[in-house]
Amino acid sequence: MSAVDMPASQRPTTEAALAKPPRRPANMGQIIRWLLLFLGGIAMVMPIVYMISTSLKWPHEVYNINLIPEEPTIENYTYVLEDGRFYWWFVNSIIIATVTTISNVLFDSLVGYTLCKFKFPGRQIVFIAILSTLMIPTEMLVIPWYLMSQSLGWLDSYWGIMFPGLMTAFGTFLMKQFFESVPDDFIEAARIDGLNELQIWWTVAMPLVKPALAALAIFVFLGNWTAFLWPLIVTNSVEMYTVPVGLSGFGDEADVAWELIMTGAAISTIPTLIVFLVFQRFIIRGVVMAGLKG
Amino acid sequence: MAELSLHQLTKAYGKTEVLHGINLGVADGEFVVFVGPSGCGKSTTLRMIAGLEEVTSGEIHIGGTVVNNLEPKERNIAMVFQNYAIYPHMTVRKNIGFGLRSSGLPKADKEARIDEVAALLGMTDLLARKPSQLSGGQRQRVAIGRAMVRDPSVFLFDEPLSNLDAQLRTQMRLEIKKLHQRVGTTIIFVTHDQVEAMTMADRIVIMDGGHIQQVGTPEEVYRRPANAFVAGFIGAPSMNMLAAEAGPDGVRTNAGGSIAMPLGADFGKRAVTLGVRPDDLQLTDGEGLVAGTVAVCEPLGPETLVHIDTAGGEVVAKADGRHPPKVGDTVRLIAAQEDLHLFDADSGVALSWGPRT
Known part of the structure; x- marks a missing residue:
């Protein structure tokens, strides 16, 4: 018997049909x-x-x-924003985080793509060698980095701060794993259609791993924005400080000006919040897909 | 358009040779289907023609030019892949036009060419859509459109219909055949489905174990299979194979049935495999070629496939769908002399075919 054939008293009402099912007790x-x-x-x-x-x-x-x-x-905010030093630290951090992010997105994905899609002798060895660098802690690397910066004349410069982070083993690994999900047929179809390898990477492969690129961009941006140890070591002049390094110096020998540090920290979270809000749907998808913790 | 030929083509991965000296000539505008079981080397051959796999030895000629050392883009071929390989981040228009990126054509000409191909494939209304908004058949058409837009010398199809459901596969089969009749470009089509091969090809290349087993028209490979492998592979259900002994006057199966066959005085007595297609077996009340008990009936509507347990193994026959035998019935089967195939018991090479063509 269909609902239409039922007597009116037995027909389900619209209200009853739309009512939420009873909630089960937790x-x-x-x-x-x-x-x-x-x-x-x-x-x-x-x-x-x-x-x-x-x-x-x-x-x-x-x-x-x-x-x-x-x-x-809001006196602290007025003080920090009117202090020319904070402005410079903020600009320095923006430049460093942005350049390293762009560099990582480009070069990590290039290396990851090459290791994933090209068959050449020693490919596995190169990949393992890159991965093995993840086991070396930053504290062990800062002295060689410092000596390199010194001999290249990069101390207290953007290059000096940025060069260790322009490419990362983690980013290479992340991108290689994501490129594994790009079917070889896409690459081969593009090859037959006449594109060269660089064009294939840029036109075909990169758009297909956008979630990974977004996730990598966020990881790298946040990592560089909050980096402290290396920028502290390589910079000498106050004008070259980044936000974390600069903030740590608020106050004097006798006292630490926590209210100013917290004010600077609150302001410095704004770019990271913006980056995260813009890319969060990508980072969540990216982290889930990579099976990695953020 | 161009003719294509393969000369002593081999392919080895390390020390393992997977293709053993393939020779084949494909005429300009011909539709050739490579068919065979998984691992037979058909896709490897296609990928070597495309330039996606290196040639170990031998030569590939396209349009009279040796293309062994040319990049895929320099061979003027287009390929349709099994999983379509249409780019999910591009619209149908961009996907179809992708092959024209490096053509050097003015933008207006490119757009006109895309519109022309889309119209040919009935996809004009879909040009602004993304692949995720298309059905399986429409995606396959986009892949074909992308191949067509460059007007290549040779189309290569690598199992393009295997991801489609049965109904759509039949429809696309027909569309590809019509398309070939319209554009007339040389086509090499790889499939493991013998029905696709039979219905689409001008000529079929049957491969197994890295060797070409037979090249011929669908009629030839069906009626005059070169060996027991081809006989078993082409035709559904497969040809029945019965162990037998043949002499100058006829054949006696190991299960006891016999049939007179004038094989000639110089046909020495020897062990053979007797092949007979299910379509060619008839139920008989008299003495049959084979006898057995009906084990399973598979009704197909107009006909019923009958699986019969005999002393020589299982035999499949086709019976009238309206009056099929029942499971458990004892039946005797007979076949006309001209419908019997004899193969050497050891090598499988065909010794005799029925004269019917």
């Missing part, structure tokens, strides 16, 4: 999961909230553990 496992997620969320958000809170405090209130300032002020 079990204990779900409650614990939600609680842990909530606590995790609090732990992630608290430093940001505390950073913003401190940036709105007067110096005498900084060591009070209260989230809401007693006398909120």
Whole structure:
């Protein structure tokens, strides 16, 4: 019997049909999961909230553990933004993070593509050699980097800050893995259609790994934006500092000006937030696809 | 358009040779289908013609020129791949026009050529769409369009229909055949499906184990198979093969049936394989060539495939779909003399075909 044949009293009403199914009561496992997620969320958000809170405090209130300032002020923001040094650090960080990001996106993907799509003797050895550099910690590399910079005359310059990060083993590995998902038929079809290898890489392969490129761009940008150790070592003049290096120097020998550091840090999160908001759908997809943690 | 020929073509990966001296001539405008089981070397041969695999030895000629050392783009060929290989980030228009990027044509001419090909394939309304918005058949048409737009000397198709469902495959088969009749370009088409080979080809090249087993028209390879492999591969269901002994006067199967065949006085007594197609076996009340019990019936509508257990193994026959035998029935089967094929029991080489053509 169809619904049309039913007596009116038995027919399902539109309201009944559209009503949400009754919600099942949450079990204990779900409650614990939600609680842990909530606590995790609090732990992630608290430093940001505390950073913003401190940036709105007067110096005498900084060591009070209260989230809401007693006398909120934007004096710190005025001071930092009017201080010419912060402007330079911000520009330096933008230039360094942008150039290294573009360089990584181009060169890591070129190497990754070559290792993935070209068959040549020693290919595996080259790949393993690149991967093995991931096991060397930065702390071990800074002295050779410093000596290289010194001999090349790159100390206290953009080149000096940027050169160790212009290409990364991680980026090469990430891109190689993503290029594995590009079917060889696409490459061969383009070859038959008359494109040279560089054109194939740029026109066919690169658009197909956009999520990986976006993820790599975010990883590299954030990594360089927050880099501290190497920029601290290679720079001497205040004008060449990056934001993290510059902020660490706020204050004097007797005291650290936490309210100014937090103000600078709050301002410096803006570019990273913008980058993340623009590319977040790519980074989530990219991380899931690569099976890597961000 | 151009003729194509292969001379003693071999291919080896390391020390393993997978193609063993292929010789073939393809006439200008001919539709040739390479068919064979997986691993027989048909796709490797096609990829060597395309320039995607290096030639180990031998020569490939296209339009009279040796192309062994030419890049794929210099061979003036176009290829349609099994998974279409149309770029998901480009519209249909861009996909079709992709092959013209390095043609040096003015933009207006390129656009006109794309429109012309799209009209030929009935895709004018789809030019602004992305591949994800197309059906399987439409994607296949885009892939064909991309190949056509360059007006190549030779079209290469690498199992282009194997990703389509049965109905669409039949439809595309017909469209490709019509297209060939319209444009007349030389086509090399690779498939493992013998029905595709039979229905589309001017000539079929049957391959196995890196060797060409037979080259011929569909009628020739079906009626006069060169060996037991070709006989078993071409035709569905496969030809029945019965162990037998042949002499000057006829053939006696190892299971006991016999049939008179004037094979000639110089035909020495020897072990043979007797081949007979399911279509050529008839139910009989008299003494048959083979006898057995019906094991399975597969109704196909107009006819029924009957699987019969005999002393010589399973035999498949076709029966009238309206009055098929029942499972468990004992049946006897007979075939006309001219429908029997004899193959050497050891080498599989054909010894005799029925005269029917």
